[in-house]
Amino acid sequence: MQTLSTKPSLSDSGGPLLAGVAAAVAGTGAVLAFVDADSVLRGPFTLFFLLVAPGTAIGAALRGLEPFGRVVASVAGAIAVNLLVAQGMIATHSWSVPGGIAAVTVISSLVLLLSLVRRVRGRTERRRT
Helix, strand or coil: CCCCCCCCCCCCCCHHHHHHHHHHHHHHHHHHHHCCCCCCCHHHHHHHHHHHHHHHHHHHHCCCCCHHHHHHHHHHHHHHHHHHHHHHHHHCCCCCHHHHHHHHHHHHHHHHHHHHHHHHHHHHHHHHC
């Protein structure tokens, strides 16, 4: 008698639910920073947004790497994006918290958009051949 075993997938363990909660926390952090709310959660949620938004975008662009290398590169890239935005805004004497959040959001959105365009373009080229 042969026993077949299946590995549980990420979707079975609540991965999409965890991703949704992380997106909600990050979005809440961005909104709290934009409206300058006096909340205890403003700092941690905003910091979470500043790490997750560029990290997710960079991780989506690095689909070819192994999972551990992808996580390390995403975290390092997120920190680099945040530092470069802060340094650029300080150098131009235009530093503000909402401006920094907006700049990180725009950069992360562009990286994610370019990654999605590249993925779609790659699929259409493969179908033609």
